[in-house]
Structures are given as structure tokens and as C-alpha cells.
Amino acid sequence: MRNYDIDDVHFDDYFYPYPIAGKDFPDDATYQRYGAGTFANKADWRRDNVSKLIHELSVQIKEVKPYVKFGVSPFGVWRNQSVDPTGSATTAGVSDYDDLYADTRTWIKNNWLDYIAPQIYWNIGFAPAAYDILVPWWVNEVKGSHVQLYIGQAAYKINANNSAWANPEEMPNQLKLNLQYSAVKGSIFFSMKDLSANPLGFTDRLKNDIYRYPALVPIMPWLGGHAPEPVELKEAVQKDNGVQLSWSTHRHSNATSYAIYRFDGHVRRNSCDFADAQNIVAIVHRVDGDASTQTFVDTTAPAGQTYTYYVTALDRLHHESNPGHGQTIVIAR
Incomplete structure (x- = not known):
């Protein structure tokens, strides 16, 4: 212990x-x-x-x-x-x-x-x-x-x-x-x-x-903890190996991991179903150290489609933040 x-x-x-x-x-x-x-x-x-x-x-x-x-x-x-x-x-x-x-x-x-x-x-x-x-x-x-x-x-x-x-x-x-x-x-x-x-x-x-589909771990409210600040997705860029997402995290943030959501088309945050696990692409751990920029590459996004991405942050007890600003990308064929 x-x-x-x-x-x-x-x-x-x-x-x-x-x-x-x-x-x-x-x-x-x-x-x-x-x-x-x-x-x-x-x-x-x-x-x-x-x-x-x-x-x-x-x-x-x-x-x-x-x-x-x-x-x-x-x-x-x-x-x-x-x-x-x-x-x-x-x-x-x-x-x-x-x-x-x-x-x-x-x-x-x-x-x-x-x-x-x-x-x-x-x-x-x-x-x-x-x-x-x-x-x-x-x-x-x-x-x-x-x-x-x-x-x-x-x-x-x-x-x-x-x-x-x-x-x-x-x-x-x-x-x-x-x-x-x-x-x-x-x-x-x-x-x-x-x-x-x-x-x-x-x-x-x-x-x-x-x-x-990935799943978020159920929270245990009696253990304390609280949701981190919302994550602002800075960019979604097409790379040779997929769509690269980048977002910033304050060095003192209590975030320990992130949930990556992907939705078909150009959709506003209030129209997205964040409770449906099929919209989660991945759950990734925060990169250690003082680096404020976190990245993830979605290798599963097919060409010729339009997607909107959002990222949420989770603390070590899996309290999830609200989604911040998202990014929409049209993936070239």
C-alpha cells in the first residue's frame, strides 16, 4: 500500500x-x-x-x-x-x-x-x-x-x-x-x-x-474523486496511418486517461450520444511526464467518410468530464 x-x-x-x-x-x-x-x-x-x-x-x-x-x-x-x-x-x-x-x-x-x-x-x-x-x-x-x-x-x-x-x-x-x-x-x-x-x-x-466496444469502469462515488476539466480537442489531422487527434492537458490535471468518441457526420456536441459505447473508439492512458499535449491515432476510420471527434477525461476513479470542443474531419480517399 x-x-x-x-x-x-x-x-x-x-x-x-x-x-x-x-x-x-x-x-x-x-x-x-x-x-x-x-x-x-x-x-x-x-x-x-x-x-x-x-x-x-x-x-x-x-x-x-x-x-x-x-x-x-x-x-x-x-x-x-x-x-x-x-x-x-x-x-x-x-x-x-x-x-x-x-x-x-x-x-x-x-x-x-x-x-x-x-x-x-x-x-x-x-x-x-x-x-x-x-x-x-x-x-x-x-x-x-x-x-x-x-x-x-x-x-x-x-x-x-x-x-x-x-x-x-x-x-x-x-x-x-x-x-x-x-x-x-x-x-x-x-x-x-x-x-x-x-x-x-x-x-x-x-x-x-x-x-x-470499449467500456468505462463504473464509478464508486463513496471513494471520492471528481471529474477532470473538459478536454478541448485542438485538431484532427489525416495521417498515413489514420486520423491523428491532439489535445492539451494542464500539467496539474487529475486526468489519468481519456475516452475518444467518434460520431458520423458533422454533429454538434448536444446531439451526440455519449452514453452509447459503440461511439467510443478507444480509452487511452495519459502520457506521463510534463508534456501538455496528448495524441491518439484512430487507425480504424475508413476513407471517404466525415467524422466528428470528442475527447473526455477521466480521473483515476473513472469520473468522466464533460466533452469539450470537438473536431470534424473529412477523410480523403
Whole structure:
């Protein structure tokens, strides 16, 4: 935290170990010494240990760097409905609360996290723990809190020895289901190694179809930050490799990146739909150093077209400025 310029502290699902048949975690002596006089049973004491860790980390992170996000990707089932009527309609063999001693509900209700990313690593319709059952359950779980919801996606299972995961539409269908819920802010895929292998052409599908447009990161207003000053686009000039855009940034600006928008024709700012991601050409990082001029080359603009460009600035927490002055260019054939 103090030595590195980080944006986020992220915990995976390692709390108490996953249970192994015939073996128990050897903490009897520790419980007798520290917990038996306060807690009725070891399970409650274990959950309290984990919750203290999460809470204290949450406080300490914000004390050192208030803008750093803190999130956890827990196992995808909090509790089965059979042991708690407010749990999910699942029959999972492991749960966060009862087996890993991770009381994610308490963390969410107390807003100790900025986001949570449950690992829903099962296919749609999987009887013990169905993806389509668990996503809406977690949507309801974060309701009323400021904790944002991302879904942990099982990229490592694509094309596994399983009929559901051999279906090239399984993961795309999961992402489509996510879009039905505004509370789902995005996805976290496990793992990069698996995505790099392009299983069943899924990575190509992401790039060319599902995620073909850039996306702005959802803001977390409780972390502070503010939108930078509007960006005035100085020029749009045709070069051999595309349209070069140039704009100025004050050296003390809080901008860390820029969104480049392109619209067909000669259009005024108030007629542009900045909420439609298909109008974003790219999101680029600010050039380091004292240089006040930033540039970007749009290599995708076809010849013979007229386009109007605008640039917005974003701070490190992704608050977006209003667009400033734009530039229109007719691209020669």
C-alpha cells in the first residue's frame, strides 16, 4: 500500500481451508485459549476471525489510500436454502458461511467491501448450483448496500470434459444473463491462461462480438474523486496511418486517461450520444511526464467518410468530464 501505486486490493476465496474428508483444521487449542469464553462454538469464532480480518483491512486500506478499492471473490454459494431459508436454492457440498467461515453477508451489509465477485463456476441449469439461480441471488444480496457486484466466470471450464461446457454458447449465454441485471457491473474471468488459449473460439468472440466496444469502469462515488476539466480537442489531422487527434492537458490535471468518441457526420456536441459505447473508439492512458499535449491515432476510420471527434477525461476513479470542443474531419480517399 505505501510502497506501490495500486488501484485495488483483491482477495481470492482463501479463508479457512476447503474441507477435506476425515481432516479438521487443527485450531482446538487456539479456540480454547481465545474463543471458548466468548463464542458458543468454534464455527462462530472462526467466522468472527475472518470478519475481523476483512473489516480491519477495509479500515486500514482507506486510512492509507482512500481511493484504493477493496474486493473479494468468494466461493459462489453463501449458504444452501436447506440450512438457511435466506440462502440460495442450491445443494452445494461447500458453502462460504458453513465450511469456509466467510460470512460474506455481514461484509456486504456493513459496506466493508467496495465490490464482491462470487465465483459462480457452474453452468446454467446445473442442479446442485445453477448459474441462473445464483446470479439473481447475489443481485439481491448486494441490494441496499454500496457494494458493487461482479461475477467470477469459469473460463477454465470452457471445452472441459462436460457436455454443458463443450457447448460454445454456454459462456456467452452466461454473459447475456448478466446483462439482465443492472446490479451486475461486469465479469472477472479465471483464468488469463485459459482465455489466452481461446477455448472454443471464446476469446475471439469476446473481442469481435460481446466486448467489441470499449467500456468505462463504473464509478464508486463513496471513494471520492471528481471529474477532470473538459478536454478541448485542438485538431484532427489525416495521417498515413489514420486520423491523428491532439489535445492539451494542464500539467496539474487529475486526468489519468481519456475516452475518444467518434460520431458520423458533422454533429454538434448536444446531439451526440455519449452514453452509447459503440461511439467510443478507444480509452487511452495519459502520457506521463510534463508534456501538455496528448495524441491518439484512430487507425480504424475508413476513407471517404466525415467524422466528428470528442475527447473526455477521466480521473483515476473513472469520473468522466464533460466533452469539450470537438473536431470534424473529412477523410480523403
